[in-house]
Amino acid sequence: MRERVHVREVGLRDGIQMVKTMLSTARKLGWCEATAAAGIRDIEVTSFVPAKVVPQFSDAEEVARGALALGGFTASALVPNLKGAERAFAIGLPLVNYVLSASEAHNLANVRRTTDESIADFARIVAARDAHPGPRIALGAGIATAFGCTISGAVAEARVVAIAEHLAAAGADEIIVADTVGYADPRQVGRLLGKVVAAVGRLPVACHFHDTRGLGLANVVAALDAGVRRFDASLAGLGGCPFAPGATGNINTEDTVYMLEQLGFDTGADVEALVALRREVESWLPGERFSGAIARAGLPKTYRARLDAAA
Amino acid sequence: MRERVHVREVGLRDGIQMVKTMLSTARKLGWCEATAAAGIRDIEVTSFVPAKVVPQFSDAEEVARGALALGGFTASALVPNLKGAERAFAIGLPLVNYVLSASEAHNLANVRRTTDESIADFARIVAARDAHPGPRIALGAGIATAFGCTISGAVAEARVVAIAEHLAAAGADEIIVADTVGYADPRQVGRLLGKVVAAVGRLPVACHFHDTRGLGLANVVAALDAGVRRFDASLAGLGGCPFAPGATGNINTEDTVYMLEQLGFDTGADVEALVALRREVESWLPGERFSGAIARAGLPKTYRARLDAAA
Numbered sequence: 001m002r003e004r005v006h007v008r009e010v011g012l013r014d015g016i017q018m019v020k021t022m023l024s025t026a027r028k029l030g031w032c033e034a035t036a037a038a039g040i041r042d043i044e045v046t047s048f049v050p051a052k053v054v055p056q057f058s059d060a061e062e063v064a065r066g067a068l069a070l071g072g073f074t075a076s077a078l079v080p081n082l083k084g085a086e087r088a089f090a091i092g093l094p095l096v097n098y099v100l101s102a103s104e105a106h107n108l109a110n111v112r113r114t115t116d117e118s119i120a121d122f123a124r125i126v127a128a129r130d131a132h133p134g135p136r137i138a139l140g141a142g143i144a145t146a147f148g149c150t151i152s153g154a155v156a157e158a159r160v161v162a163i164a165e166h167l168a169a170a171g172a173d174e175i176i177v178a179d180t181v182g183y184a185d186p187r188q189v190g191r192l193l194g195k196v197v198a199a200v201g202r203l204p205v206a207c208h209f210h211d212t213r214g215l216g217l218a219n220v221v222a223a224l225d226a227g228v229r230r231f232d233a234s235l236a237g238l239g240g241c242p243f244a245p246g247a248t249g250n251i252n253t254e255d256t257v258y259m260l261e262q263l264g265f266d267t268g269a270d271v272e273a274l275v276a277l278r279r280e281v282e283s284w285l286p287g288e289r290f291s292g293a294i295a296r297a298g299l300p301k302t303y304r305a306r307l308d309a310a311a
Numbered sequence: 312m313r314e315r316v317h318v319r320e321v322g323l324r325d326g327i328q329m330v331k332t333m334l335s336t337a338r339k340l341g342w343c344e345a346t347a348a349a350g351i352r353d354i355e356v357t358s359f360v361p362a363k364v365v366p367q368f369s370d371a372e373e374v375a376r377g378a379l380a381l382g383g384f385t386a387s388a389l390v391p392n393l394k395g396a397e398r399a400f401a402i403g404l405p406l407v408n409y410v411l412s413a414s415e416a417h418n419l420a421n422v423r424r425t426t427d428e429s430i431a432d433f434a435r436i437v438a439a440r441d442a443h444p445g446p447r448i449a450l451g452a453g454i455a456t457a458f459g460c461t462i463s464g465a466v467a468e469a470r471v472v473a474i475a476e477h478l479a480a481a482g483a484d485e486i487i488v489a490d491t492v493g494y495a496d497p498r499q500v501g502r503l504l505g506k507v508v509a510a511v512g513r514l515p516v517a518c519h520f521h522d523t524r525g526l527g528l529a530n531v532v533a534a535l536d537a538g539v540r541r542f543d544a545s546l547a548g549l550g551g552c553p554f555a556p557g558a559t560g561n562i563n564t565e566d567t568v569y570m571l572e573q574l575g576f577d578t579g580a581d582v583e584a585l586v587a588l589r590r591e592v593e594s595w596l597p598g599e600r601f602s603g604a605i606a607r608a609g610l611p612k613t614y615r616a617r618l619d620a621a622a
Contacts, residue, residue: 153612182604183611185573186532213611214566214604215573218529221497255525262496262526293493293525300494300524301464 002266006230007257008042008206009035011281012063013078014250015238017047017054021285025059029066031281035235036073038273040253043067044097044232045075048084064091076140080111085125089132096129097176098122099142102160103149106180110144119166126171141172142208146192148183161195168200175205176232179219182212182249186222193226206230209251211237211291216251217259224263231256236278237291252292254278261305271299313577317541318568319353319517320346322592323374324389325561326549328358328365332596336370340377342592346546347384349584351564354378355408355543356386359395375402387451391422396436400443407440408487409433410453413471414460417491421455430477437482452483453519457503459494472506479511486516487543490530493523493560497533504537517541520562522548522602527562528570535574542567547589548602563603565589572616582610 012028023031032043045067051058060077067075068091076095079085088096100118101107107115122141129137146160164175177196179189189207197205207223207230209216220231234250254274257267275295282290299306323339334342343354356378362369371388378386379402387406390396399407411429412418418426433452440448457471475486488507490500500518508516518534518541520527531542545561565585568578586606593601610617 148611148613150612181611182608183613185570186529187574212604212608213569214528214563215570217525218497218532218570221529221532252525258524259496259526259529263498293523297493297523300459300492301461302459302494 002264004229005224005260005265005267006042006206007040007253007260007267007269008044008076008230008232009040009235009253010044010208010232010250011234011236011238011253013044013047014232015234015236016056019056019238019285019288021288022056023284025062025066027284028059028063029070031235031277032067032073032075033070034273034277034280036070038277039267039269040274041073041268043073043075045077047078047080048087049080061087061091064088064093068092079125081121082124082128086128089129089137092134093137094135095138095140097140097142098125099144099176099178100163101144101149101180102155102163103145103152105151106145106149109151115163119163119170122167122172123170138173139171140174140176140206141167141170142176142178143167144178144180146177147179147188148181150181157192157195160192161199164196165199168203172203174230175200175203176208177205178208179210180208182210182216184209184219185215186218189219189222190226193223193228197227204230206232208232210239211249211251217255220251220256220259221263235274235281236295238285238288249289249291254294255292258294258299258303262303264304271303271305313575315540316535316571316576316578317353317517318351318564318571318578318580319355319387319541319543320351320546320564321355321519321543321561322545322547322549322564324355324358325543326545326547327367330367330549330596330599332599333367334595336373336377338595339370339374340381342546342588343378343384343386344381345584345588345591347381349588350578350580351585352384352579354384354386356388358389358391359398360391372398372402375399375404379403390436392432393435393439397439400440400448403445404448405446406449406451408451408453409436410455410487410489411474412455412460412491413466413474414456414463416462417456417460420462426474430474430481433478433483434481440482449484450482451485451487451517452478452481453487453489454478455489455491457488458490458499459492461492468503468506471503472510475507476510479514483514485541486511486514487519488516489519490521491519493521493527495520495530496526497529500530500533501537504534504539508538515541517543519543521550522560522562528566531562531567531570532574535576546585546592547606549596549599560600560602565605566603569605569610569614573614575615582614582616
């Protein structure tokens with residue numbers, strides 16, 4: 001019985017927010033359906049930001065409703081503020097992820113308020129969630145630039161831990177620690193995630209890594225060693241941040257699944273089905289930069305999941 | 312006082328053996344000189360294989376002599392057999408690396424003899440080295456396909472450990488454990504290198520990773536945890552093996568140095584000087600595939616080596 005590691009597909013959110021091609025709602029839902037068919041049961045399907053800020057998400061309601069109608073996976077969405085959260089609650093998504101930046105400068109650039117103000121906003125989102133009729137909605141709370149910031153440089157670990165504690169105390173159901181700009185290294189990941197996991201106690205902790213400087217998968221291993229069992233990833237390594245220059249590329253979903261399976265974890269996902277989907281998504285997004293080793297090199301003869309299935 | 316990790320540049324050997332452009336001897340020596348100027352003190356400068364097998368190495372003698380004349384770094388060369396070793400000894404290189412494959416099928420394809428025959432060949436190379444006049448020449452012994460083989464699949468860890476013991480007993484000064492085809496994962500690396508380091512005792516153990524499936528740097532971290540402090544890497548991630556389909560790309564020198572410095576080790580190397588050299592080497596090799604994150608994204612504001620230097 002292998003231990004489960006949850007890979008959440010964020011290609012439809014982080015992955016496409018900077019791409020030039022506007023994806024149709026139908027293609028977004030096709031991407032969701034194929035991802036779930038490939039065995040990934042957690043998908044961040046959209047972002048409830050104003051359409052004028054990120055036009056790619058002007059169909060957020062339609063995508064979220066369509067994803068719920070598809071079923072077979074946990075559909076979540078990102079929200080930057082209370083207004084976005086209320087839009088997500090109205091659709092009935094079971095999981096809504098809020099994000100703030102540990103870096104004051106990045107938070108100001110991203111949402112024009114201080115980190116403390118964003119923590120207070122989260123408390124208001126929790127209250128709105130509590131007041132919302134219907135089944136309980138889970139709230140994820142993300143801490144962006146937790147490993148450093150392109151604007152202000154280093155971010156103190158104690159600050160990240162304190163923010164995680166505030167978000168947990170305010171009512172978060174999950175803490176997501178994000179290397180928004182690709183500054184993290186494995187030693188730093190092991191140290192910080194060890195502290196965050198200890199600080200937030202019973203809450204699950206997820207990591208959101210970008211592979212900007214090539215250390216994404218090494219950072220996953222360090223986070224695994226610190227007890228993390230949830231990772232965001234983006235098909236074909238799509239991704240970026242409008243306020244983080246050079247922050248191209250979430251860790252690649254298919255490569256992450258490959259590594260986790262080789263390490264002996266159970267992701268539930270089929271790498272070859274993900275690569276097939278990736279080829280389709282690539283054809284939808286001409287001119288974008290895609291990354292990923294497995295799509296190029298293929299699985300090794302020693303791929304564990306395949307050997308286990310044959311045994 | 313940070314702990315030293317030795318990065319050996321193998322771009323001039325593994326890196327260029329499959330490239331289409333014939334590099335001039337002058338450019339090869341310019342590459343050596345700039346690498347040493349960037350702070351890398353170990354360079355595998357060529358391979359003493361028959362010129363008809365790999366025409367890129369038809370100037371092996373000139374490159375090796377030129378590298379020795381440059382000085383400032385430890386020049387080594389790869390040799391596949393006694394004949395190659397005798398050519399390398401004649402030049403007076405201080406370090407000569409022999410390689411065999413743990414996979415019988417790969418060894419047969421590569422050098423047309425069994426692994427046991429290749430171990431016996433190494434004993435003859437040691438005897439020739441001992442009989443050679445002049446300063447003592449060190450002998451590295453590499454074990455290719457130590458983590459699996461594209462021809463025969465899995466390779467037993469006990470077999471790799473036994474080969475390492477045989478090579479150490481025969482007189483190797485260093486054992487190099489190589490993931491020739493990019494099959495290794497961090498758990499496997501930790502387990503196998505732990506056993507090899509324990510088995511060969513006082514001898515230094517190096518790792519030679521390919522990034523074929525994206526796990527190269529994660530594997531370096533696992534090897535560091537197992538006590539390894541020597542790594543082969545290739546500028547711009549060049550590399551391949553004529554008998555390992557899809558085995559493109561050694562781990563990238565500049566990214567490896569970046570990660571090691573961020574982890575708190577001292578490589579002695581300057582990442583930006585390596586990136587500048589990489590740009591030049593790229594211009595020499597049109598049409599080749601180059602990899603690497605730092606050359607694309609640049610160093611983070613939190614780059615440790617730079618912060619330390621400023622402090």
